[in-house]
Amino acid sequence: MKTLPARSVVVVLGTRPELVKLAELIRVLGPAARVVHTGQHYDEELSGGFLAELGLPEPAYLTGVGGQPRAVQIAAALQGLDALFAAEPPLAVVVQGDTNAALAGALAANARDLPLVHVEAGLRSHDRAMPEEHNRVLIDRLADVLCAATPDNRELLLAEGVPDERIAVTGNPVVEAVRDHLPAAAERARLLAAHGLDADRYVLATVHRPENTDDELALTAVLHELAGLARELPVVLPLHPRTRARIEAAGLLPLLDGVTVLPPAGYGTFLALARHAALIVSDSGGVQEETTVLGRPLVVVRNSTERPESLADFAELVDPGPQIGTAARRRLSEGAPGLHRLANLPSPYGDGTASRRIAGLIAELAEERTAHRSPALAA
Known part of the structure; x- marks a missing residue:
């Protein structure tokens, strides 16, 4: 994987499951990763013990998000992320799953014309009563790179009209998360x-x-x-x-x-x-x-x-x-x-190398972004 500039990839998350699944990707990205926690599920235990267990540095936290209704959470996180992206534009933004934090990250990236990577793309319950279902569909429509965990997820995205070249079957980082932390x-x-x-x-x-x-x-x-x-x-x-x-x-x-x-x-x-x-x-x-x-x-x-x-x-x-x-x-x-x-059955979610595959896709996307920003590099 090509070396990325420090703090050039923003990883937006807001819940413990996102921290768990993105921990290995954050480690692989190393100094390039800038982790922003929206505070959707913030509690004091996140500082110290839980982050130490996952081997992660303290993220930057937004305020005014936790404990609010869904619309307020998304709006507050969107406002905070927009300010961060304006002050220090990243080469790419990464979100995972279907949380309000992930949707806010996707909307903020889209508003600032920043490349968006969606980890765990293509999941569908087909249950409109689930707020998460709406979040998943919206994020997938905005994402530039859709990291589908399984071939079935890819097929669902293709059926919805997502171009094949935007989809990559990467596996799910949950496999390495379980292996690393058991x-x-x-x-x-x-x-x-x-x-x-x-x-x-x-x-x-x-x-x-x-x-x-x-x-x-x-x-x-x-x-x-x-x-x-x-x-x-x-x-x-x-x-x-x-x-x-x-x-x-x-x-x-x-x-x-x-x-x-x-x-x-x-x-x-x-x-x-x-x-x-x-x-x-x-x-x-x-x-x-x-x-x-x-x-x-x-x-x-x-x-x-x-x-x-x-x-x-x-x-x-x-x-x-x-x-x-x-x-x-x-x-x-x-x-x-x-x-x-x-x-003795293999997990349908991959072989435990999803994070490295995703990091490679992020590096390619960031390189394209850098070339697009600089005519000299593009030439």
């Missing part, structure tokens, strides 16, 4: 022992999406099914603060009595727990990818998914309610042979 076997064994867990003998669960937490009936149904599973084997639930608040407000704390509730886990801790779970129950998009790298079965509790590749072997999509328990017990009944089968 603790060693001895550390994983220590962690399980500390929580009184036996490998392949517990369920790991996460619940945080508004469709499950803001709907009291859905939240009750999810917790009821987890409580039922907890009567058969341990259920471990790292509890998101927002989810805890919803549970308390709805008076549902008794449903957690048989569940092992943990504070929100660091990325490495979560991967260690996921690596040895007999089953994972989650509404997370990232977990749908991570389980394919870890070789673990997953029950996805959502109305729709933008990651159908995971459903082929690793995951099942269910609505909140009895389907959770039915699907969970079916996957658990496969036992050790089922886990062995998944462990």
Whole structure:
């Protein structure tokens, strides 16, 4: 990869999942990367521990974004990014996924006529009730380079009329993120022992999406099914603060009595727990990818998914309610042979070199931008 000038590539992000997936790309870009955090999900833990775990420097933070409604988040981030881009125009802007931060970054780049790279392009749930779906489609229409994680993502983009020359199938950086941050076997064994867990003998669960937490009936149904599973084997639930608040407000704390509730886990801790779970129950998009790298079965509790590749072997999509328990017990009944089968399947999200491919595409785009800016170089 050609050497890029220092601070010449702005990486815009706003949430922990974006930090996780872009960490290796930021490391590969080195001094060329200028990381801007919009503050969409800012909390004090981002400074220090979490960034240190990922091996990242402190980003530049915008203000006035976190905790605001979606439109205000996008508008505030857009205003802050526009000022940054005007003061120090980058050669390229990188955004990842489908967050409000990513959309703000894409709009700001477009407004300043800056080349835009979209990591994780082409995902589609075809569910217009999801704000993320609108963000994905808009970012893909604006991007100059669309880094599709899978061939299916590429086909979706082509069907929407995106020119083939703007699309590159790169794989998903989640593969290297999992491989880089999964603790060693001895550390994983220590962690399980500390929580009184036996490998392949517990369920790991996460619940945080508004469709499950803001709907009291859905939240009750999810917790009821987890409580039922907890009567058969341990259920471990790292509890998101927002989810805890919803549970308390709805008076549902008794449903957690048989569940092992943990504070929100660091990325490495979560991967260690996921690596040895007999089953994972989650509404997370990232977990749908991570389980394919870890070789673990997953029950996805959502109305729709933008990651159908995971459903082929690793995951099942269910609505909140009895389907959770039915699907969970079916996957658990496969036992050790089922886990062995998944462990030997390749992840559909690539070979773990996505970040280097994307960095190469960024370098090519930046070189074109430099030549375009300078007639002497163009000649």
